[in-house]
Amino acid sequence: MSCRLTRVARATAIAVYLLVTSDGAAGQTTKIAVGAKPFTESAVLAEVMAQTIEAYTDIVVERRLNLAGTHVCLAALRGGEIDLYAEYTGTGLRDILGDKSERISPGLAFATVAKEFARRFDLEWLAPFGFDNTYVLLMRPQHAAELAVTKVSDLSEHPLRFGVSHEFLSRPDGLPGLRKVYTFQESHTVGMAHDLAYQGLVEGSIDVTDGYSTDAKILRYGLATLADDRHFFPPYEAAPLARRDLAERVPEAYEALRLLAGRIDAAAMRDMNFQVEQKRRAPAAVAADFLGSLGIVADRKVHSERETGVFRLLYQRRWKTLDLASRHLMLAGGAVLAACLIGIPLGIAVSRRPALAKIVLGFASVLQTIPSIALLAFMLPLFGIGVAPALVALFLYGLLPIMRNTVTGLHSIEDRLLDVGRGLGMTDSQILQQVELPLAAPVLMAGVRTATVITVGTATLAAFIGAGGLGDPIVTGLATTDYALVLCGALPAAALAIALDWILGQVERWVTPSGLRE
Amino acid sequence: MIALESVSKTYPGGHQALSDVSLEINDGETLALLGTSGCGKTTTLRLINRLIEASAGRISIGGRDIETLDPIELRRNIGYVVQEAGLFPHMTARLNVETVPRLLGWSPQRRSERSRELFALVGLDFTTLADRYPNQLSGGQRQRVGLARALAADPPVVLMDEPYGALDPITRRQLQTHFLDLKARLKKTMVLVTHDVEEALRLADTVAILVDGHVAEIGTPKGLRATESSLVNTFLRGGDA
Ligand SMILES: Nc1ncnc2c1ncn2[C@@H]1O[C@H](COP(=O)(O)OP(=O)(O)OP(=O)(O)O)[C@@H](O)[C@H]1O
Ligand SMILES: [Mg+2]
Numbered sequence: 001m002s003c004r005l006t007r008v009a010r011a012t013a014i015a016v017y018l019l020v021t022s023d024g025a026a027g028q029t030t031k032i033a034v035g036a037k038p039f040t041e042s043a044v045l046a047e048v049m050a051q052t053i054e055a056y057t058d059i060v061v062e063r064r065l066n067l068a069g070t071h072v073c074l075a076a077l078r079g080g081e082i083d084l085y086a087e088y089t090g091t092g093l094r095d096i097l098g099d100k101s102e103r104i105s106p107g108l109a110f111a112t113v114a115k116e117f118a119r120r121f122d123l124e125w126l127a128p129f130g131f132d133n134t135y136v137l138l139m140r141p142q143h144a145a146e147l148a149v150t151k152v153s154d155l156s157e158h159p160l161r162f163g164v165s166h167e168f169l170s171r172p173d174g175l176p177g178l179r180k181v182y183t184f185q186e187s188h189t190v191g192m193a194h195d196l197a198y199q200g201l202v203e204g205s206i207d208v209t210d211g212y213s214t215d216a217k218i219l220r221y222g223l224a225t226l227a228d229d230r231h232f233f234p235p236y237e238a239a240p241l242a243r244r245d246l247a248e249r250v251p252e253a254y255e256a257l258r259l260l261a262g263r264i265d266a267a268a269m270r271d272m273n274f275q276v277e278q279k280r281r282a283p284a285a286v287a288a289d290f291l292g293s294l295g296i297v298a299d300r301k302v303h304s305e306r307e308t309g310v311f312r313l314l315y316q317r318r319w320k321t322l323d324l325a326s327r328h329l330m331l332a333g334g335a336v337l338a339a340c341l342i343g344i345p346l347g348i349a350v351s352r353r354p355a356l357a358k359i360v361l362g363f364a365s366v367l368q369t370i371p372s373i374a375l376l377a378f379m380l381p382l383f384g385i386g387v388a389p390a391l392v393a394l395f396l397y398g399l400l401p402i403m404r405n406t407v408t409g410l411h412s413i414e415d416r417l418l419d420v421g422r423g424l425g426m427t428d429s430q431i432l433q434q435v436e437l438p439l440a441a442p443v444l445m446a447g448v449r450t451a452t453v454i455t456v457g458t459a460t461l462a463a464f465i466g467a468g469g470l471g472d473p474i475v476t477g478l479a480t481t482d483y484a485l486v487l488c489g490a491l492p493a494a495a496l497a498i499a500l501d502w503i504l505g506q507v508e509r510w511v512t513p514s515g516l517r518e
Numbered sequence: 519m520i521a522l523e524s525v526s527k528t529y530p531g532g533h534q535a536l537s538d539v540s541l542e543i544n545d546g547e548t549l550a551l552l553g554t555s556g557c558g559k560t561t562t563l564r565l566i567n568r569l570i571e572a573s574a575g576r577i578s579i580g581g582r583d584i585e586t587l588d589p590i591e592l593r594r595n596i597g598y599v600v601q602e603a604g605l606f607p608h609m610t611a612r613l614n615v616e617t618v619p620r621l622l623g624w625s626p627q628r629r630s631e632r633s634r635e636l637f638a639l640v641g642l643d644f645t646t647l648a649d650r651y652p653n654q655l656s657g658g659q660r661q662r663v664g665l666a667r668a669l670a671a672d673p674p675v676v677l678m679d680e681p682y683g684a685l686d687p688i689t690r691r692q693l694q695t696h697f698l699d700l701k702a703r704l705k706k707t708m709v710l711v712t713h714d715v716e717e718a719l720r721l722a723d724t725v726a727i728l729v730d731g732h733v734a735e736i737g738t739p740k741g742l743r744a745t746e747s748s749l750v751n752t753f754l755r756g757g758d759a
Binding site for chain 2: 416417419420421422423424425426427430434435438439513514515516
């Protein structure tokens, strides 16, 4: 009896609790989205910020870790699709504000972006994390020790072989500017790919190269970094960049983020990058360890190490993949459908006017030559981030093959047949419906097929602008060098393209009039 | 009666294809337009069903100026046969034959009855050939289907542009005989374009010889043979000019 009572009481208590909490959750719809650019450090910092917020608040933090780059992140932030992401003061100053001033101190750089971003974009720079990811010069540690070199100005005494990245060789804030501030005795200087330069340095074929101060490879090869004692390199301090309403909307999250100010130094950041890139650990796990070591986050269970087997991962993600694939299909399908609805009538219209056809097809060809990622980027100022710009970009890609094949299909019809149609008393629309379209159908359908395959492929890039789909694991995997994850997107995407190609091939055969088959 | 009165045609490029052509074709009679390539035969034919418009002059059918008629309506009342038949490759023989009845909105039953009649008329076996596509027919069979298509709605006028031009001599001969038979039975008013003088003299009631866009000579086959026309002789000697 008493046992039953307790059970009833407990059930009631649970029910009441659920009611109250669900009510509460519905009442406070605070949700935060953290963005990141597609490279390791950006993803790790996003995780660090997200987990800090989650540790101190009940807020659910959404991760959007694969936004294509600076301008996509900025657009997403201003559009409210994300609330914050980690940005560098130098990037803000040069790439966004277009400031060209040289030899600017870290403090001034931060003050400038803080003031200008607030004024122009209504965005707030929070206190920097504590490291400056700028250029550094690198040497073999024994070599540096032998020559007693610890800072860049020490190099003036020694003839050395420089092998630097092509970018560093030509940028005004790279070697050309550096030479004006320091003296070097370059016995010879070559530009080379970054990875090769590291290799060359380790093997001793060059003596000095450039790198970024938090690059995991510095740790991997155990290189010595030389201090920029005359403060030539522009400051690239990393800091959370957030919407200005964050402090007011979710003060507890804002407060939590302040705990990170000045807590991550270059060595710590480099180590985290190393953990992800070389030890193949998930950014979330690396961030959790780091926050644990700082005491910011006590002993949190983070969905930890990576699964290594592609097939196991594929199997584990099967429902998720199905979900992504259907979204992918929706994106590609929607774009192709729109391209058909516009491209076929447009193709028919211009096919009657050869001069116009040339112009329209020429224009569509130019669109086709724009690299997909650039085309996607062009869409951002117009449509923000998410599904809309992706649909528009994919639609533009699908347009050319459909329009071109419509025109080709119509032009390939013998004039005599059109003449006979007219001679028998068909109206223009009867000729179109009864003669031209049936005869052009196979070529037209081939265009739809090409457009579909192109669009399914290109749609993987749509993940860069936050449209989701099978590109999501690809972009996230690339950003965190998790190739198993990349394959979890790439394999289904390829399978989808092949399957659709086959299906549309059958449709193509089916629409080919019997009289035209062999 | 079809009448062309001082008809000229200058193409947009400025090329004058016909100058001051006058012709009359009595009801139930056949006119052959004979001449070398580029002399304006096809142009003349296409003016009659308004596939192109005359630059000057007047064309009338049954006394009515064709300019006053709806071109679609006009063409549905004029049969049109072209070289190599011009069958629609995506339609079966029977669907090709039923083109104009379909445009005119005939019931399927009426169309199918008419197809059977027409197949018999042009000497084709309906059961074996009706459902074949043009690429499954011989050249002669295709030409017969083309003729059946032109005759489908029983138009009073039929225009034929080198209907037998692409056929071998034996098949051509057969189809010419067939033509004479049909002509006697159907009493259509016909214009036949050809560059084969034998064909023109054999099939037509009147033969007009076109040279450089004007009528150089005109007469009955008998008359032309009798006058020992130098032009006719040139054609006869040169064979297929
Ligand atoms: N659409 C056009 N535009 C310009 N010139 C044309 C056009 N059609 C025909 N011509 C020209 O008009 C002249 C007569 O052409 P037409 O087709 O009537 O000749 P044809 O007597 O039927 O010749 P063929 O026996 O070769 O069929 C030719 O010189 C031709 O080049
Ligand atoms: Mg001709």
